[in-house]
Amino acid sequence: MSDYIMKIIPNHEKSIPLIKERTELENHLRMVTSNKELIDHLYDEVTFIDSGSNFEGIKCNFCLKELETEWWSDQMELCSLSNFKDISITTPCCNSNA
Known part of the structure; x- marks a missing residue:
């Protein structure tokens, strides 16, 4: 039997779900x-x-255009230098x- 992995990520990087919200979600699942x-x-x-094998691409949050994987990878590398404390970027699209 295969494992299913569900990754739930908040909309904002500073959002931390309350224990009540996490418990409700776990019960629903x-x-x-x-x-x-x-x-x-x-x-x-x-x-x-990492999205694993289900990776389909990266889209701009603002205009929804597909972003080049190489560009995105470079941005991730730059953000990782500050341990993702500074994740501000300007989209090329x-x-x-x-």
Whole structure:
């Protein structure tokens, strides 16, 4: 039997779900899946989460245009230099500040 991995990521990097919200989500997931084993992990800081084999591409949050993977990789590398404390970038498609 295969494992299913669901990664739930908040919209804002400073959002930390309350324990009540996490418990409600876990209870909901137990009801809609047959899997009884759930592992909850909350990171202490902004962390890169690899999408694994389901990677389809990166889109701009503002104009929804597809971003070049190489450009995105370079931006991730730059952000990692500050341990993701500074994740401000300017998108090449519409010059928006993320």
